Amino acid sequence: MNPEPKVRVHVVDDELIVTLPGSFYSVTYYKPENASHLLAKNIADRDDLRIPMTVAEFLAKAWRAANDKARELKRPCAPLRGHP
Numbered sequence: 001m002n003p004e005p006k007v008r009v010h011v012v013d014d015e016l017i018v019t020l021p022g023s024f025y026s027v028t029y030y031k032p033e034n035a036s037h038l039l040a041k042n043i044a045d046r047d048d049l050r051i052p053m054t055v056a057e058f059l060a061k062a063w064r065a066a067n068d069k070a071r072e073l074k075r076p077c078a079p080l081r082g083h084p
Contacts, residue, residue, distance in 0.1 A: 005053060007061050009069040016069055018062035023048040025058040029066040038066055 010017045016029040016038070025048055029038040040063075047055050 005051065007058070007065045009065050011069070011073070016066045018066055020051070020053065020058055020061075023051050023053070023058075025053075025055065025062075027059060027062045027066075029062075029070075031070070038063075038070060 005020055005022065007018050007020050010019070014030060017026065018029065019026045025044045026042065027040050027044055028042040029040055031038050044055050044058060053061075
């Protein structure tokens with residue numbers, strides 16, 4: 001049995017870009033200054049038939065990974081701008 005593929009989170013300026021290597025899955029998360037949580041844009045919207053993970057499964061993993069990264073950056077309740 002193959003291990004479950006892992007998503008990658010890239011911090012680019014004030015955004016978190018989550019991808020799944022070997023697929024075209026990608027979603028970008030950002031946090032407006034007055035928002036209480038991350039918002040998504042550029043959202044993958046169809047299954048990549050080359051891999052066993054559906055787009056819905058990817059988006060669930062991506063959401064968790066982006067929130068974990070935001071916490072790691074110590075900015076879960078503040079905009080990501082100005083991160084080191």
